[in-house]
Amino acid sequence: MSDRLYDLVAMGPELRDEAKRHGKGINESYLLVHRVLAQAFREDLTLIPRDGLRAHMRSRLQQNLQACA
Numbered sequence: 001m002s003d004r005l006y007d008l009v010a011m012g013p014e015l016r017d018e019a020k021r022h023g024k025g026i027n028e029s030y031l032l033v034h035r036v037l038a039q040a041f042r043e044d045l046t047l048i049p050r051d052g053l054r055a056h057m058r059s060r061l062q063q064n065l066q067a068c069a
Helices: 002-010 012-021 026-042 050-068
Strands: none
Touching (some): 002 012, 002 026, 002 050, 012 050
């Protein structure tokens, strides 16, 4: 489980860059990533296959981006 937490934190810069590519400013990008990671830390990550974690997080970010639009 702790490996998954490290994987999540390591995805932060990638998620931030994706938010910036969608036109969000740097502060808003960080806020969105914080929101996505906070949600993920509350989930049972063992239910998500290891190879699907990145897609799951990107999907969560997309949902948050659409909610902010």
